[in-house]
Amino acid sequence: MxxxxxxxxxxxxxxxxxxxxxxxxxxxxxxxxxxxxxxxxxxxxxxxxxxxxxxxxxxxxxxxxxxxxxxxxxxxxxxxxxxxxxxxxxxxxxxxxxxxxxxxxxxxxxxxxxxxxxxxxxxxxxxxxxxxxxxxxxxxxxxxxxxxxPIAPLLAVVARHLAAVLQEHRQAQAWDATLARLTTQLLGVTDVAQIRQRGWEAAEHICRITPGLSMVVVDDDGTHLVVQRSVGLVRQLPDTLDRTPAAAGLAAAATAREPRRITAPQQLIASSGGARCWAAIPMPDEPGSYLLLGGSVLHPEGVALIQSLVNQAALAVRATSAYRKLEVQARTDALTGLANRSTFSAALAAATSDADGDPWVLFVDLDDFKLVNDRLGHAAGDELLRAVGARLAGVVRAPDLCARLGGDEFAVLVHAADAGEAETLGRRLVEVASAPVQLGAGTARVGASVGAACVLPGASWTSTLQQADLAMYAAKAAGKNRVRVAGSPPPVSAGALTPA
Structure with missing residues (x-):
């Protein structure tokens, strides 16, 4: 234009x-x-x-x-x-x-x-x-x-120096703008693949505005340098490069965790139009991975810029990983790895009637768990909770949810079932929870009392959980190690009414 x-x-x-x-x-x-x-x-x-x-x-x-x-x-x-x-x-x-x-x-x-x-x-x-x-x-x-x-060559020297300074200033501004834009783009991004893609797009832009600059990402497998991706003047680069010439430089970069000059493999020099100045930047948190930066001339400012870009993307990946860990911790019981009470409550609150059946809540309380703690110690008790939690989760099918509510209390949310299916699942939970558990301190055995309640339309999640809790206490009162369904008539034995 x-x-x-x-x-x-x-x-x-x-x-x-x-x-x-x-x-x-x-x-x-x-x-x-x-x-x-x-x-x-x-x-x-x-x-x-x-x-x-x-x-x-x-x-x-x-x-x-x-x-x-x-x-x-x-x-x-x-x-x-x-x-x-x-x-x-x-x-x-x-x-x-x-x-x-x-x-x-x-x-x-x-x-x-x-x-x-x-x-x-x-x-x-x-x-x-x-x-x-x-x-x-x-x-x-x-x-x-x-x-x-003779003044003409002197003018040319001065004018060219001024032009070079102006170009460096413009390039520095463009580099800073690229880093600033990357920082803005990475705000709120929690997908690692997207972070890496944004970082690579920034690297591509830097190569476009920096004449003669090339970048190659490689993995060092100990024998070859496996090329992952490249940008810049690199053309027809083979999938693997000879690592021997660059081995010393790569080792120095990995040890110092800073960019180091390397002797580039001949395939890389040939593919980059004869560029012989190369540096290796170790990729943070990715042992054996390097970003190779090359050109006819490598200025320290340019190498520092690319390192800043790499570090910025790495920090974003670390922040994302930390965020995900915190997110998992907020939703997960630290001892058993199951969903915690907060996650279960949210899922129960969101549960609604389904065309294939109604949601059900099964409240599981371990019988005689205190005896294990008293006899074998709290460490054994924690080990038992982990084992029983894994067994309960193994019984539950996807997308149903198994959670530890706290102490020796567990709960299961079944998204589509009828009363018979809920009771059958409850008996299966009792069966797996009651099986002996081999612990480091010895063998332990507990029972399980299960209360089941249907999630009725319009009912609050707290009332549903309370109904399942009451049914569980009814199961304990009936002799433990059994299932009771909320709202069902108590079983009759020898002409007597069993308390519910």
């Missing part, structure tokens, strides 16, 4: 280019006024043509944001013509010096030197051709021109 040459850009580099371009145009105009003083027709025509050529070349450079070797040669020819049409060739120095400043803020260093050489050659050519051009009587004064020409 073409941009207006009359609007000053906001970006520092582009604003500097705009300023240098404006100065070059002003210098061209002012110098042209001196060049046409007392000029004849052909001199006026030559000045007009050379000025038009220079303006067209500079406008293209500014709008395209890049230099062109062909247009650089056109500039040299135009300056030569301008010098030949001037009263003396040295007048053209006013154009050459400002043109050098403008050209130096584009392209690479060698292009600036080539442009400087072409400009000087154009001026010297004008000096040599002076006598053969019509209207010139005698040789042109050479001293003013040749005495000032």
């Amino acid at each position: 073409r941009r207006s040459v009359f609007r000053r850009p906001a970006d520092l580099v582009e604003r500097t280019r705009w300023l240098f371009g404006a100065c070059a145009v002003v210098s061209l105009v002012l110098t042209s006024l001196g060049a046409v003083a007392g000029a004849g027709t052909w001199q006026l025509t030559a000045v007009a043509v050379s000025v038009a050529a220079l303006l067209a070349s500079w406008l293209h450079r500014y709008t395209a944001r890049r230099g062109s070797i062909a247009l650089d040669l056109l500039d040299a020819v135009a300056v030569c013509v301008f010098a030949l049409a001037s009263p003396v060739p040295a007048v053209a120095l006013g154009v050459t010096f400002s043109a050098l400043w403008f050209r130096a803020v584009y392209g690479r260093t060698w292009e600036t030197w080539a442009y400087t050489a072409a400009q000087c050659a154009g001026l010297v050519a004008a000096l040599l051709l002076w006598e053969v051009v019509p209207g010139h009587a005698g040789a042109a004064p050479a001293a003013p021109l040749l005495g000032a020409l």
